[in-house]
Amino acid sequence: MQYLVFAPKWNHKRNDAMGAFQPEAKRFLKHYGEPPGNVILIDNRQWKSRQRADVLTAINSCCSSCVPTVVALFCHGYKGGLQLGFRNRHAAALARSIAAIGDKSVRVVLYACDTGRDLDRDRRDDLKAFGGDGGFADRLRDELCKHGAVDCQVDSHTTAGHATRNPHVRRFEGRGSPIGGVGGYYLVPRKPRAMWRAWRTALRTPFRFSFPLMAVGEIHRRLLRGSTSSV
Numbered sequence: 001m002q003y004l005v006f007a008p009k010w011n012h013k014r015n016d017a018m019g020a021f022q023p024e025a026k027r028f029l030k031h032y033g034e035p036p037g038n039v040i041l042i043d044n045r046q047w048k049s050r051q052r053a054d055v056l057t058a059i060n061s062c063c064s065s066c067v068p069t070v071v072a073l074f075c076h077g078y079k080g081g082l083q084l085g086f087r088n089r090h091a092a093a094l095a096r097s098i099a100a101i102g103d104k105s106v107r108v109v110l111y112a113c114d115t116g117r118d119l120d121r122d123r124r125d126d127l128k129a130f131g132g133d134g135g136f137a138d139r140l141r142d143e144l145c146k147h148g149a150v151d152c153q154v155d156s157h158t159t160a161g162h163a164t165r166n167p168h169v170r171r172f173e174g175r176g177s178p179i180g181g182v183g184g185y186y187l188v189p190r191k192p193r194a195m196w197r198a199w200r201t202a203l204r205t206p207f208r209f210s211f212p213l214m215a216v217g218e219i220h221r222r223l224l225r226g227s228t229s230s231v
Contacts, residue, residue, distance in 0.1 A: 002069045003038070003070045004058065004059060004062060005028055005071075005073075005074070006071075006072070006073045007021040007025040008022075009045075010045050012083070013076075020163045021075055024111065025074040026039055031206050031210070032209070042084050044084065048085040049085060050085070052090060059094075059098060069107070070107045070108075070213065071107070072108075072109040072212075073110055073112060074164075076112060077112025077113045077156070078136070079114045079117040079119055082136065088135075091143045092146075095146070099152075100147075104148065104149050104150055106144065106153075107155075107213060108140065108144070109154075109156075110154065110157070111157070112157060113166070114159065114160060115157060116169070118183070119135055126159065127190070129186050129189050130185050131184070132183045133182050137156035138172055138181075140172075141154045141172035141173070142179065142180025145177050145178055145179055150175075150178060151176060153171060155169055156170060156172070157169060165200075166203075167203055170185060170186055171184050187199075188223070202223060205228055205231070
């Protein structure tokens, strides 16, 4: 398994990079037994085009034999893009680089606010069980499929919140399609409330780093058993 983990190098708002994104990115790597120092820091004081190029260069230089691959980005997000230089129109370039690694079932984790939303101004529909069509995560999944990563998976946040503890997580899957799909679905719906409470509690533990590599059924079974604190 190969883990490519990105975070911004400099604070943008208060202590966001050094107080949230970088520490959580390091904890993510440590959780999987990887050196925390392997986080790839992107100089977010550079032009957006330079940040984007640095991310793509890092992905392009990875070893294609180390698959399956996980690509995780810890940064600010928007309904149509990421802090590190990517907007919807750049999703194809990002997908092309990721897919070129050769892993059809690559996992992409966007620990980034709002990337699982759709593109309209109405936030109410972003809390529905299914949705997000047209947003950045949806577009990235579609482009991954078009570039051969047909069994890909993209997990992303649909609201603003904590970098990794935000419970509003939507999953977008390739499901073998060469063209992508229409939106995604909530990993854990807000009802029944007991499950939602268990999910929120679990995200305060290392489970927040484990779930992207777990199938939905496994996530639900762990929550029902309450066996997430050591995962």
